[in-house]
Structure formats: C-alpha cells, structure tokens
Amino acid sequence: MKAVVLGGTKGMGRALSRALAADGHDVWLLGRNAEDLARSVEDLKARSPSVKVGAAPCDLESPASFGPALDAADAGLGGFDTVAVTAALFGTQDQLEADAALLQRLLTVDFAHTVLFCEAVRTRLLSRGGGRLVVFSSVAGERGRKPVVLYGAAKAGLTAYCEGLDHRYRAAGLVTVCVKPGFVKTGMTAGLKAPPFAGEPEQVAVDVLRAMKRGAPVVYTPAPWALVMAIIRMLPRFVMRRVGF
Amino acid sequence: MSRPTPPTLAGWGLLERPGVECRSEDLAALTRGAVLTRGLGRSYGDSSLPPPGTLDVAGSVLADRVLAFNPETGVLRAEAGFSLNSLNRLFLHRGFFSPVTPGTSFVTLGGAVASDVHGKNHHRDGCFGEHVRALKLRVADGQIVECSPTVEPELFRATLGGMGLTGHVLEVEFQLARVPSPWIVYESERVPDVDAYVDALKAAAADWPMTVGWIDCLSRGKNLGRGILIKGRWAEAHEAPPEPPRTGPKLAIPFLFPSWALNPLSIRAFNFLYYWKHWQRRRAGLMTPDAFFYPLDGILHWNRIYGRRGFTQYQCVLPDAAGRGAARRFMDKLTALGGASFLCVIKDCGPEGTGLLSFPLKGISIAVDMALTDRTQGIVDALNAFVIAEGGRIYLSKDAFTRPEDFRRMEPRLDAFLAVRRKWDPERRIRSAQSVRLLGDGT
Numbered sequence A: 001m002k003a004v005v006l007g008g009t010k011g012m013g014r015a016l017s018r019a020l021a022a023d024g025h026d027v028w029l030l031g032r033n034a035e036d037l038a039r040s041v042e043d044l045k046a047r048s049p050s051v052k053v054g055a056a057p058c059d060l061e062s063p064a065s066f067g068p069a070l071d072a073a074d075a076g077l078g079g080f081d082t083v084a085v086t087a088a089l090f091g092t093q094d095q096l097e098a099d100a101a102l103l104q105r106l107l108t109v110d111f112a113h114t115v116l117f118c119e120a121v122r123t124r125l126l127s128r129g130g131g132r133l134v135v136f137s138s139v140a141g142e143r144g145r146k147p148v149v150l151y152g153a154a155k156a157g158l159t160a161y162c163e164g165l166d167h168r169y170r171a172a173g174l175v176t177v178c179v180k181p182g183f184v185k186t187g188m189t190a191g192l193k194a195p196p197f198a199g200e201p202e203q204v205a206v207d208v209l210r211a212m213k214r215g216a217p218v219v220y221t222p223a224p225w226a227l228v229m230a231i232i233r234m235l236p237r238f239v240m241r242r243v244g245f
Numbered sequence B: 001m002s003r004p005t006p007p008t009l010a011g012w013g014l015l016e017r018p019g020v021e022c023r024s025e026d027l028a029a030l031t032r033g034a035v036l037t038r039g040l041g042r043s044y045g046d047s048s049l050p051p052p053g054t055l056d057v058a059g060s061v062l063a064d065r066v067l068a069f070n071p072e073t074g075v076l077r078a079e080a081g082f083s084l085n086s087l088n089r090l091f092l093h094r095g096f097f098s099p100v101t102p103g104t105s106f107v108t109l110g111g112a113v114a115s116d117v118h119g120k121n122h123h124r125d126g127c128f129g130e131h132v133r134a135l136k137l138r139v140a141d142g143q144i145v146e147c148s149p150t151v152e153p154e155l156f157r158a159t160l161g162g163m164g165l166t167g168h169v170l171e172v173e174f175q176l177a178r179v180p181s182p183w184i185v186y187e188s189e190r191v192p193d194v195d196a197y198v199d200a201l202k203a204a205a206a207d208w209p210m211t212v213g214w215i216d217c218l219s220r221g222k223n224l225g226r227g228i229l230i231k232g233r234w235a236e237a238h239e240a241p242p243e244p245p246r247t248g249p250k251l252a253i254p255f256l257f258p259s260w261a262l263n264p265l266s267i268r269a270f271n272f273l274y275y276w277k278h279w280q281r282r283r284a285g286l287m288t289p290d291a292f293f294y295p296l297d298g299i300l301h302w303n304r305i306y307g308r309r310g311f312t313q314y315q316c317v318l319p320d321a322a323g324r325g326a327a328r329r330f331m332d333k334l335t336a337l338g339g340a341s342f343l344c345v346i347k348d349c350g351p352e353g354t355g356l357l358s359f360p361l362k363g364i365s366i367a368v369d370m371a372l373t374d375r376t377q378g379i380v381d382a383l384n385a386f387v388i389a390e391g392g393r394i395y396l397s398k399d400a401f402t403r404p405e406d407f408r409r410m411e412p413r414l415d416a417f418l419a420v421r422r423k424w425d426p427e428r429r430i431r432s433a434q435s436v437r438l439l440g441d442g443t
Helices: A011-022 A034-047 A063-077 A093-098 A099-128 A146-169 A201-214 A224-234 A237-240 B085-095 B107-112 B154-160 B194-207 B264-278 B289-293 B302-306 B326-337 B376-390 B404-410 B414-424 B433-438
Strands: A002-006 A028-032 A055-059 A084-087 A132-137 A174-181 A218-221 B006-012 B016-018 B020-023 B056-059 B065-069 B074-079 B132-137 B144-147 B168-175 B182-191 B212-213 B226-235 B282-287 B311-318 B344-349 B363-371
Touching: A002 A011, A002 A063, A011 A028, A028 A034, A028 A063, A028 A084, A028 B289, A055 A063, A063 A099, A063 B376, A093 A099, A093 A146, A099 A132, A099 A146, A132 A201, A146 A174, A146 B264, A174 A201, A174 A224, A201 A218, A218 A224, B016 B414, B056 B363, B065 B289, B074 B085, B107 B168, B132 B154, B144 B212, B154 B414, B182 B194, B182 B289, B194 B212, B194 B226, B194 B311, B194 B326, B226 B264, B226 B363, B282 B289, B311 B326, B326 B363, B326 B376, B344 B433, B404 B433
Parallel strands: A002 A028, A002 A084, A028 A055, A084 A132, A132 A174, A174 A218, B020 B056
Antiparallel strands: B006 B016, B065 B074, B074 B168, B132 B144, B132 B168, B182 B226, B182 B282, B212 B226, B212 B344, B311 B363, B344 B363
C-alpha cells in the first residue's frame, strides 16, 4: 500500500501509521503542525527504515488545504492508493453544550469537512481505478445516547456517509472501511474515566490494518465493542431513555 | 449524598494516593507548570505520586517518538515516554539493545533517567546514566534546557537518579549497545548458602558481562541464603539459532489476589520449589533476552498477587568495605525481623556513577519484596539502621517508608544535590510525594 494518514501524528493515527510502516507500506502523514509532522516522520523512519515516509500540512478546519496536501502526497508517494482519516475534534457533552462556537467547530470538522476531504480523495482514487478509504468514525454514532448527543450526531452522519459511499463505489474499485473505535486510551480521551474494554491504540491499529487488507466495510475495535454495540443497538428506546450511557 | 471517592494513583507497590495522571502526546505543553512527570509507574513507592494537596501529575507515555537514530553509531534520541520495551522490540533485530536495562522493560526513558536504573551488567557497564549523551528538560521556571556532561553538567548529574525533581525530562539521547545476535548464552548454578553465593557472584563478574541471582531468604541455618546464580552474555552470531527469538503470549493476573494468598507458608513453598526446580547443580544454554532480562514481564500485573494491601520492595547496597559477611548479616537481620520475602535478588555493583543521587556503589545490592502490614515501617526502620551502620544506602525508586533523618544519614551526597535543585528550582515547584516525605518539601 501507499497510504496517506490524515491525523497520523497522534493517537490512533500515530499507531496506524507505525503499523502500516512496520508492515512494509509507504506512509505519507498529513497534519496541522509542521514541526509535529517532522518529528513523526523521523519516528517512522527510525522504526521502519525501508519504507518511504513523508509529510505535508493539512488542516480539517481549512478545506483549501486539502488539494495541495493530496497533491504533495501523490508526488511524494508516486500516487497513493490508500487514505486513512483519523483526525477529528472531540469535546464532552458538557463542553459542547456550554460553548456554541466549539460545537460549530466540531460539527464542521468532524462531519462537513471530513466528508469534503473524503470526496476529494474519492475523485482522485476513482480516477485511477479505485483504492481504499479508511474513515475513523466512532461507536458514539451508533445510537443517540445521553453522554454523546452532539459528538455522536456528527459521527452518525459520518458513518452513514461511509456506508453510502461503500455501496455506491465498491463495484468501481473504491473500498470504504468505516472504523468504529470504542473507548481507546489516547490523548483525546485523557482525563475521562476509562470504561471496561478500554483499548490501546496499538490494538486498534492491528485491527484496522487487518480490516484494510480484507476490505471489511465496518470494523469495531477493540473487538469486544462489536458485542457491546450489538446489544446497545438492540435496546428499545424506552430503555435507552432510562440508562445513563 | 455520598461524595464520590477521589481518584487515586499508585506506584508498582499498589500504595495509593489521591492523584490523576494527565496524558498527552505533547509532553512539552503538558509539563508547563506541572508538579511532576511520571512514566509507566514501575517505581514501587511514592516517587511517581503527587505531593499531598495536588492531584495532577503529567504522564509521559504518549510522548513515545524516536527523534533520531544513527545506525552507524547506535546513538538514539527519543521522547521521554519511549519505553525500553519498544526500544528492544524495534532495535534488537537490527543488532542493538538498551545499554542498561532494569528487571522490567516497562520503563520509559524518562523513568530510566530519573531512577538512573541499573541492571545485570552494572559491574561492567554502570548505570543507564553512563550511556546518556544529552537530556532535554523543562525546568521549574518553565524554560526548556538541554544538558549533557559538558553543557550544564551539574544539572545533568543531578538529573541522573534525581527522581524527576530537577526538571521534567522531555527528550533523552543515549548510546545503544551493539549486540552480535538476539540471543543470550547463559549458565546458572545452584549455590548452597549466602556467603558462597556472594563469592560466586564476585568470581563470575570477571568472566561474565551479566550476572544476577535469586536467593531463598526463608531457609535458616546452614541453608541461609541458598540460591541460584545466573550468568549471561550475548551469543555470538555463530552460536545463535538462525531464527529470531519469539515472544510468547503473555499471562496476566486478572484481579487482585486476596491478601491471604501470599503468606509465610506459600512463600516458603514457592522458594523451596524454585530452588529445587533447578535440580541440576549447573545448567547452560541459550535463552531469549526477554526470558533472561525480564522473567516477570511475562506475567502482566504480577503485583496483584499481593492483593489490596500492596507491597514494598526494600533494596539497599552494602559497600565492599562492609566485608564479606555483610550479605549474611543482612539476611540474619531480615530473618530476625520476620520479613518474609517472595523474591530476594542479590547482585554485585560496580563503582558509583555520574548521577548525584544514583543508587549503586561498589558492593552488593540486595532487594526483597514485602507485603505491607502494620509492621512494615518498623522493619524498614530496623533495616535502615543496619544499612547506615554498614555504610550503605537505599534505592529511592523502591522506597515508600524511609524516614528523612535516616535518608540524610545514608546519603552524604544529598547537599550537593540540594544545591543544584536550589539553583534550578528555588521554590521547589517540582516535587513528589516522596520528596515531601524525604526532603521536607512543602505541600
């Protein structure tokens, strides 16, 4: 694979980039901060000296950055065939309810701009016969739930987009993998109380890499979350109204 | 309404204090104004716990990037949260290993520097700090400072073994050891008593770069301190099997054992079996580095066998000047105090290193684990009195009970350390539960 990872300097994106490089795939990192990108490039080079690694600036808050970033990745990798989007904003329900500006940013970045970025990737990949698009959504998008009403709504939209995209374009060669991580211990969730089955980013990376190779349309990770969400999906509305999760 | 219980943090000994670990990939930002930074929390006592009255400590583990590696020279620079476990996983198959490693690989570079860790090769290669070329620290006033043996050398020396009190370690540059193969050639022997054990350890030091051993501290009389001495060296390429060592699946202790699980009887049984499992007088062969360096890393959360009450490890070093019988006198003292230990590890140390508060000195290091009881403080006090009389000292990374006056009596280097700390952190903003206890820092 020749993979582009948006958000590859932190959290699950960092773990996925390392797993891709360790598995022998070339990796191009996209992110907001040039110095941070440079440090992650050095990290990947030191870990996996035999693969090609590079980086370019890209900011989900600024759709104008998408085209030049993908151009740079295409030039650097000699045409990429895989793109993973791990970047997103996060806020707790309380933070988002209290701060409309933060809410607007989050809804814009996590849904609207993420879809715009994926659309830019879609046209590129389809123009060369297809490829893989891996989008990190969340289990928060599975049901409307009290602790993640707003963040979950953005992720629900993203999940629906991924499913539609996969149905519409898989025959044309574009495989869309929707990743639904449960609680994973990253910088994003630092300070939140970890529930049972909280996972590590390295485990997520292993699961996602396997799903990418298989072309699985949906992957719950770490694995126990598939069962947890299967139950939550089946709970009747009157139960969801009463429970706190 | 009942108030929610405050969150707690614990060291490896499971001794809990109110505290919260804040993690971020951006360690430089995270440490701005932070009271303390911790890594993987493998120090046993209270050195990685916040001082009373403060909850937040910075956690370095997400800052785990390699920043530069030169395969020609073996010099590596990485963020402080990078662990020796990752290091060995990434670089062993490329012919490099950590120059010094403690008995667990779950230690960050920042932690290895703060504890100035030592290992089975101490008699040859000294502490971790001897292989460090440069450090980047966030010091108490907020500045970021690069130090090395030649740049701000006093700050550098005080940081090696300084328990994180001189500044938050952000980056570490150090020299990896080149190894001829990813396998260890080992030889182990059964030794009948503690004096013979210490003699064998000293004799082995001349021929073997790595030595360590375990002794049974429950047998009495002529069997006192019988044990198993393990010697090792890296296998040459022609001696090693063609395949790389495989790491087996790890076991994990899934829950806290009930506190009665470890009692004098079960500990005695374990020690008896462990000794006689080595029924041959001498064994030799090849071992994986994981099995050789990190036998306990194969069991995740092994500290849970002590149950909710937790445990402590008492580790001291007795100088060569204390004479040949020092280890036996220690064992006699421990037996008299009733400090039954599941594990007792004895290792000879080479000369004192660069670090101002670095633990080892030329002599014999003894480490014993003890479940916490009402008597623990009294046992530690009595052992400290013995160690002071013998001219030895304790290892701060294991300690949770030593009294400040005892620490001062065993640590003539303390004033030099405090002088450096005064210069860089006159208000003692960077502090820990341990520094409040031992150095009298305000809370």
